[in-house]
Amino acid sequence: MAGKHRKANITRNPTKRQVSRWKKEKRLSRIIGIVTGAVIVAVLGIIGFWYYSEQIMPYQQTVLKVNDKSYNMDYFVKMLDFYTEGQESNVVRLYPDVVARGIAQSHAIIEAGAADNITISDEEITKELDTMKLEKNDVGVDIVKARLTTRKYSAANCMPILSVPVEQVEAQAMLLETKSMADDRRQKLILGDNFSNSATMLSLDAYTQSRKGYLGWVPKGYEDKALGSLKDSAIRDVLFKMKVGEIGEPIYDANAQKPFGYWVLEVLEKDDTRGIHARGILFSSEEEANKVRERLVNGESWDSLAKQYSQHKSKDMGGDLDWIVPGSDKTQLARILSTQDVKQISPVIRDDGTETDGGYWIVQVLDKKVRPLDDNIKMMVEQDCLNTWLEGLMKGVKSENLLDQKQKEFAADKVLKSRGQ
Numbered sequence: 001m002a003g004k005h006r007k008a009n010i011t012r013n014p015t016k017r018q019v020s021r022w023k024k025e026k027r028l029s030r031i032i033g034i035v036t037g038a039v040i041v042a043v044l045g046i047i048g049f050w051y052y053s054e055q056i057m058p059y060q061q062t063v064l065k066v067n068d069k070s071y072n073m074d075y076f077v078k079m080l081d082f083y084t085e086g087q088e089s090n091v092v093r094l095y096p097d098v099v100a101r102g103i104a105q106s107h108a109i110i111e112a113g114a115a116d117n118i119t120i121s122d123e124e125i126t127k128e129l130d131t132m133k134l135e136k137n138d139v140g141v142d143i144v145k146a147r148l149t150t151r152k153y154s155a156a157n158c159m160p161i162l163s164v165p166v167e168q169v170e171a172q173a174m175l176l177e178t179k180s181m182a183d184d185r186r187q188k189l190i191l192g193d194n195f196s197n198s199a200t201m202l203s204l205d206a207y208t209q210s211r212k213g214y215l216g217w218v219p220k221g222y223e224d225k226a227l228g229s230l231k232d233s234a235i236r237d238v239l240f241k242m243k244v245g246e247i248g249e250p251i252y253d254a255n256a257q258k259p260f261g262y263w264v265l266e267v268l269e270k271d272d273t274r275g276i277h278a279r280g281i282l283f284s285s286e287e288e289a290n291k292v293r294e295r296l297v298n299g300e301s302w303d304s305l306a307k308q309y310s311q312h313k314s315k316d317m318g319g320d321l322d323w324i325v326p327g328s329d330k331t332q333l334a335r336i337l338s339t340q341d342v343k344q345i346s347p348v349i350r351d352d353g354t355e356t357d358g359g360y361w362i363v364q365v366l367d368k369k370v371r372p373l374d375d376n377i378k379m380m381v382e383q384d385c386l387n388t389w390l391e392g393l394m395k396g397v398k399s400e401n402l403l404d405q406k407q408k409e410f411a412a413d414k415v416l417k418s419r420g421q
Helices: 016-060 073-083 096-115 122-132 138-157 179-190 195-202 206-210 286-297 302-309 313-317 332-338 375-395 405-418
Strands: 062-066 069-072 166-176 214-219 251-258 261-271 275-283 320-324 349-351 356-371 399-401
Touching: 016 073, 062 073, 062 096, 069 073, 073 096, 073 138, 073 405, 096 138, 096 375, 096 399, 096 405, 122 138, 138 375, 166 179, 166 195, 166 206, 166 251, 179 195, 179 356, 195 206, 261 286, 261 332, 275 286, 275 302, 275 313, 275 332, 286 302, 302 313, 313 320, 320 332, 332 349
Parallel strands: none
Antiparallel strands: 062 069, 062 399, 166 214, 166 356, 251 356, 261 275, 261 349, 275 320
């Protein structure tokens, strides 16, 4: 059977118009591709520039120089985060300058440790990082290096002297208003009255009253640490001179503070508009106030007696209190004067709204022995030792804080954002 005829493939040559159109389409496609690529490159460039300028460049800027080392914003933000952990947002914004000083101090400590051959091993750093739950980065390593160096300096230079036992006295004390009151109370204590109960009821000093008179153990040479708010009182001058069990004679202390005082007042004139013009003398004790009041009644000079006895700022003006307007002046003094007649010397008036100085201490030594320092005393003395060391270090540090307000705000914002605040 004869084969079927196959249709021959007929190839037609494109016309000139077709060729021209194809070339135009190809050229247009190439142009579109070039333009699209250029647009993509431009967009990527803009995005890249924004990312660099907003996310990379600010972190690379040097914000602090300490001696020959520079610290950038990335380091600073991490350190700000560490220093302000757990703080409110308003506190974080107040901390940049504090952190800058902290970085300078850490730098000085690390440098000093290296100079003094204080070695910190990698194992110690890793262990401290784990203990403090810090990342092993430049900030974390610097924090633990400074801490370990400080600890080793203290162990070598601060703590040895604190391990030596020292002479100490165990004592109790109370503050009374006058010598006659103190003499009377002392006799009652000698006859068997309980010191703690008396101090709780009668001591005019808040510290001894709250502690029932008990001062604890006071080490010789460390009185300022053991006595707290009483470190400058007359107590410290007698403690180591007294015998065990002795209740000493009352000791006057011009610096002892009491939360009240006593006035003797005179109204000079009253005016519906200006108020009350008065003069007065503020005394430390009722006893003293009564004695001086009698002298005023007998005609002695307000001016000279005020300058001699008053504990009020008006003493240099002879006790002149100027004009006081009842109602607008909320002090107890204004209320007192509003009920007083003109040209009348008042009786002695107690004022619980002011402080006066002066009183008499009764002190008793309960025990005396050579003993180790208490831990709280050791901590305070150690801190003093370290503060002295750090102050010396910082004198040799050249620190330059380059942060402007905008950068401080940037750092605070980054820390707060990382915390979702």
